[in-house]
Amino acid sequence: MRVVVVGGGMAGLVLARALMKRGITPVVLERAPAGRFTEGPIMLPFQAYEALEDLGLYETIRAAGRDVAVGEDGRPVAIAVARQTLIDHIAEGVPVEHEEEVLDLLRDGDRVVGVRTRGPGGERDVPADLVVGADGTMSGVRELAGIPHITRPSEGGGLSFTSPVVMPSSFVMAYQSDGRQVGVMSWPGGSAGWWQIDRIGPEAALAPGLEAFKRSFIRLLPPAELALQGVTSMDQVRYREVTEVVSERWWNPGVMLIGEAAHAMDPESGVGAGLGFGDALQLATSIAANPGDPDEACRHHEHWRRPVVDPYVSVGAQGARIPQAPPGAQRPPWEYWPPREG
Numbered sequence: 001m002r003v004v005v006v007g008g009g010m011a012g013l014v015l016a017r018a019l020m021k022r023g024i025t026p027v028v029l030e031r032a033p034a035g036r037f038t039e040g041p042i043m044l045p046f047q048a049y050e051a052l053e054d055l056g057l058y059e060t061i062r063a064a065g066r067d068v069a070v071g072e073d074g075r076p077v078a079i080a081v082a083r084q085t086l087i088d089h090i091a092e093g094v095p096v097e098h099e100e101e102v103l104d105l106l107r108d109g110d111r112v113v114g115v116r117t118r119g120p121g122g123e124r125d126v127p128a129d130l131v132v133g134a135d136g137t138m139s140g141v142r143e144l145a146g147i148p149h150i151t152r153p154s155e156g157g158g159l160s161f162t163s164p165v166v167m168p169s170s171f172v173m174a175y176q177s178d179g180r181q182v183g184v185m186s187w188p189g190g191s192a193g194w195w196q197i198d199r200i201g202p203e204a205a206l207a208p209g210l211e212a213f214k215r216s217f218i219r220l221l222p223p224a225e226l227a228l229q230g231v232t233s234m235d236q237v238r239y240r241e242v243t244e245v246v247s248e249r250w251w252n253p254g255v256m257l258i259g260e261a262a263h264a265m266d267p268e269s270g271v272g273a274g275l276g277f278g279d280a281l282q283l284a285t286s287i288a289a290n291p292g293d294p295d296e297a298c299r300h301h302e303h304w305r306r307p308v309v310d311p312y313v314s315v316g317a318q319g320a321r322i323p324q325a326p327p328g329a330q331r332p333p334w335e336y337w338p339p340r341e342g
């Protein structure tokens with residue numbers, strides 16, 4: 001089967017590598033230039049492990065990162081690792097065509113039969129039996145394919161920081177009165193904190209400044225003080241609002257969505273990449289099981305994958321919250337940002 005993967009992010013790379021293992025080398029088109037550096041860490045959750053094992057990378061990634069909460073089976077709940085390290089390992093041996101931006105889908109009647117891409121050599125058509133949109137939250141493939149979906153702003157906003165300080169523990173977290181999280185993860189290259197706040201926009205979120213941010217963060221999570229000693233500039237502090245995606249279905253004849261193109265959640269849920277890895281492995285398995293029939297491969301994929309993904313999508317970020325106070329209780333002033341106390 002001729003497979004074109006649009007997007008060389010994590011989901012697209014895992015799919016490409018898993019297909020290659022099964023004897024199918026896809027065309028991977030990525031609009032970013034080669035050598036793009038993706039900063040910061042990721043807490044890769046257990047939902048990604050099956051795909052990592054399939055690629056023979058579970059131990060490698062574990063060795064490159066830090067375990068978070070090892071269970072009785074000796075496996076961590078997640079691995080805290082630099083994003084770029086993870087991407088570099090997955091991308092090994094995967095032929096990615098960089099600076100190729102997919103502009104349109106080619107059609108034969110209702111069926112998608114390829115893509116039009118623009119790259120260093122100009123515009124060209126790439127025929128395919130199956131086009132896979134692994135092109136992220138704002139997926140152009142999803143739009144072009146006419147796959148019904150909802151995009152919506154996430155309910156809250158997120159303040160985060162990165163620090164060069166490596167913490168003694170790979171993970172500390174607390175829940176606020178309404179259940180939202182404040183936490184710090186630490187990987188071999190440093191540490192990163194997050195604080196789920198109201199959606200207030202970047203200007204208001206960053207206006208109180210560094211000392212107020214550090215004070216408020218430490219008030220909520222005292223062990224964060226060590227990591228915050230390495231935060232010396234507001235350039236290390238970010239405010240993010242994200243878009244969530246819920247797709248009614250994931251495929252049309254000749255085209256399939258995986259990863260955040262198919263379903264995107266607030267990072268508070270902590271499973272986004274994990275689900276993308278799982279999508280990629282399932283699709284590779286479904287294609288390998290139906291090498292001459294892309295529609296049957298898509299049906300197979302959605303049949304097995306929906307029951308895994310939908311529970312996460314239906315609870316969204318709420319599913320990651322544990323309220324510390326009864327519903328409707330007044331939040332303490334130190335949980336507000338911008339701060340309400342001196």
Ligand SMILES: Cc1cc2nc3c(=O)[nH]c(=O)nc-3n(C[C@H](O)[C@H](O)[C@H](O)COP(=O)(O)OP(=O)(O)OC[C@H]3O[C@@H](n4cnc5c(N)ncnc54)[C@H](O)[C@@H]3O)c2cc1C
Binds near residue numbers: 030134276
């Ligand atoms: C702040 C934050 C923290 C997070 N933390 C975690 C975490 O700790 N654990 C976790 O599991 N998940 C986490 N996530 C989610 C995780 O980052 C995503 O699920 C994952 O990166 C999405 O991968 P993807 O491959 O689906 O999409 P993307 O990474 O967005 O990749 C899409 C790729 O497609 C390319 N592309 C787009 N359009 C085109 C086009 N037309 N032509 C060619 N190429 C195109 C883009 O350049 C990009 O490389 C977090 C997300 C955020 C925002």
